[in-house]
Amino acid sequence: MAVLVVTGTGTEVGKTVTTAAVAAAALAAGRSVAVLKPAQTGVAPGEPGDVDEVVRLAGDVTAAELARYPEPLAPDTAARRSGLPTVRVAEIAEAAEKLAAEHDLVLVEGAGGLLVRLDDAGSTLADAARLLDAPVLVVAAAGLGTLNTTALTAEALRARELTCAGVVVGSWPRLPDLAARCNLADLPTVAGAPLLGAVPAGAAARPPTDFRAAAPTWLAPRLDGTWDAAAFTAREAPSCPTRPGAPSA
Ligand SMILES: Nc1ncnc2c1ncn2[C@@H]1O[C@H](COP(=O)(O)OP(=O)(O)OP(=O)(O)O)[C@@H](O)[C@H]1O
Numbered sequence: 108m109a110v111l112v113v114t115g116t117g118t119e120v121g122k123t124v125t126t127a128a129v130a131a132a133a134l135a136a137g138r139s140v141a142v143l144k145p146a147q148t149g150v151a152p153g154e155p156g157d158v159d160e161v162v163r164l165a166g167d168v169t170a171a172e173l174a175r176y177p178e179p180l181a182p183d184t185a186a187r188r189s190g191l192p193t194v195r196v197a198e199i200a201e202a203a204e205k206l207a208a209e210h211d212l213v214l215v216e217g218a219g220g221l222l223v224r225l226d227d228a229g230s231t232l233a234d235a236a237r238l239l240d241a242p243v244l245v246v247a248a249a250g251l252g253t254l255n256t257t258a259l260t261a262e263a264l265r266a267r268e269l270t271c272a273g274v275v276v277g278s279w280p281r282l283p284d285l286a287a288r289c290n291l292a293d294l295p296t297v298a299g300a301p302l303l304g305a306v307p308a309g310a311a312a313r314p315p316t317d318f319r320a321a322a323p324t325w326l327a328p329r330l331d332g333t334w335d336a337a338a339f340t341a342r343e344a345p346s347c348p349t350r351p352g353a354p355s356a
């Protein structure tokens with residue numbers, strides 16, 4: 108019975124596919140899993156949303172969505188424009204706790220990055236994490252620019268006394284460039300938290316059975332900071348030769 112809040116350094120960084128990978132790894136380890144998307148934007152009624160994508164990829168996951176807005180915008184903007192009600196942070200916490208009573212792991216996927224507003228009062232996913240006292244997993248992009256957005260996200264978490272569980276690279280390129288390779292060593296430094304995995308680019312296009320079999324190999328055995336990032340680096344990426352004194356990548 109644990110809640111893990113999944114945020115990202117922005118939208119389109121691979122939060123959903125990472126959430127699916129964590130769910131698949133947890134299922135493979137024999138744990139029951141639920142996924143909660145408090146506010147789904149950019150999806151029309153009846154269309155599959157992020158939680159449906161998690162179920163498609165990971166399998167036997169309980170899926171819940173609290174609000175849906177058709178326009179691809181931040182939830183508060185989308186709610187204002189549609190006239191639909193906003194989602195309250197207390198409602199998110201209540202839904203997550205209810206799922207946590209019945210599942211070993213509850214994954215709560217935000218919309219966009221950490222400080223995207225849920226309502227016109229400025230509530231965010233961070234407020235929900237606070238209420239739940241839940242750790243936050245940060246999904247980051249692989250390449251140039253990710254160090255800044257990851258550091259900003261980590262700083263925002265610290266300022267709110269939230270625990271950063273670690274960082275997962277949401278889409279690890281087949282041919283990582285120099286910046287991506289070096290980022291494997293630098294992301295933990297700027298995040299102040301361990302690098303807990305990397306989901307290969309194109310993972311969501313794999314047949315679900317392949318996705319489920321491979322997902323545990325993309326992530327730390329346990330998302331608790333004991334994963335050996337150096338081992339991943341050695342297996343998946345050539346070394347970064349540029350910075351004297353940097354941890355060998
Ligand atoms: N590892 C990956 N393999 C395949 N496709 C990916 C991967 N990472 C991201 N994508 C694609 O990139 C896009 C964004 O990914 P995703 O939906 O996971 O973003 P997100 O961070 O969850 O954004 P949102 O804020 O909308 O929830 C999607 O179209 C997805 O199919």
Ligand SMILES: C[C@H](N)[C@H](N)CCCCCC(=O)O
Nearest residue numbers: 118148149179180181218219
């Ligand atoms: C539509 C998109 N895919 C997400 N669901 C919402 C992303 C909101 C991002 C807002 C922002 O940071 O500017």
Ligand SMILES: [Mg+2]
Nearest residue numbers: 122123157216
């Ligand atoms: Mg998503």
